[in-house]
Amino acid sequence: MKIDREFAKLLGPDQRIAFDGDVSAICGVSPDLRLAYWNDAWELFARKNGGASVLEQFTLGRSILDAISGQLRSFYELILRSVAQTGEEFEHLYECSSADLVRWFHMRVLPLGKDGALLFVHSLAVERPRGAAEEDAYLDATDFRGDGGLILQCSNCRRVRRVDPKQWEWHRLFMEARPAVSHGVCLVCLELYYPEGS
Numbered sequence: 001m002k003i004d005r006e007f008a009k010l011l012g013p014d015q016r017i018a019f020d021g022d023v024s025a026i027c028g029v030s031p032d033l034r035l036a037y038w039n040d041a042w043e044l045f046a047r048k049n050g051g052a053s054v055l056e057q058f059t060l061g062r063s064i065l066d067a068i069s070g071q072l073r074s075f076y077e078l079i080l081r082s083v084a085q086t087g088e089e090f091e092h093l094y095e096c097s098s099a100d101l102v103r104w105f106h107m108r109v110l111p112l113g114k115d116g117a118l119l120f121v122h123s124l125a126v127e128r129p130r131g132a133a134e135e136d137a138y139l140d141a142t143d144f145r146g147d148g149g150l151i152l153q154c155s156n157c158r159r160v161r162r163v164d165p166k167q168w169e170w171h172r173l174f175m176e177a178r179p180a181v182s183h184g185v186c187l188v189c190l191e192l193y194y195p196e197g198s
Contacts, residue, residue, distance in 0.1 A: 007036035031116030
């Protein structure tokens with residue numbers, strides 16, 4: 001986990017614990033879109049995927065837009081500035097596959113406070129070996145069924161909680177199939193939307 005002093009002032013201690021312990025890659029940017037925070041999962045993903053040099057190049061204080069080129073840079077700059085100005089969160093599903101794995105991530109960009117700082121939550125939505133069957137064939141719903149056979153789903157971000165280990169993940173299949181769910185709130189949403197109740 002890395003965080004700059006100014007960004008740290010935006011997060012309460014319980015928020016930091018929730019964000020730092022989450023399995024989703026989470027990062028934060030200052031109002032001028034400079035990297036100001038990332039959790040351990042963000043760094044772990046980079047290191048596991050040959051991104052150690054990227055971590056050295058993109059340190060705290062570097063513009064997040066420097067990591068994006070071409071038309072995507074314009075797209076993200078427009079989206080990020082809109083979230084900062086309107087206070088309305090943005091969601092996006094994107095592919096980030098490797099040579100061996102097909103991976104899709106669900107990204108949420110959330111306003112953090114009123115000064116324009118933003119929080120990014122990248123949740124793994126699909127991961128399967130290349131050439132494997134579609135997501136619903138590889139995804140075992142029993143991994144998510146708790147007491148009474150219900151799947152616990154966050155009522156805000158719609159991620160579902162894996163039983164063991166207890167981690168929150170985003171899966172398109174659970175949105176489309178509408179399984180029997182019980183609603184709760186993941187730690188990230190609890191700290192963002194209901195800090196007084198955590």
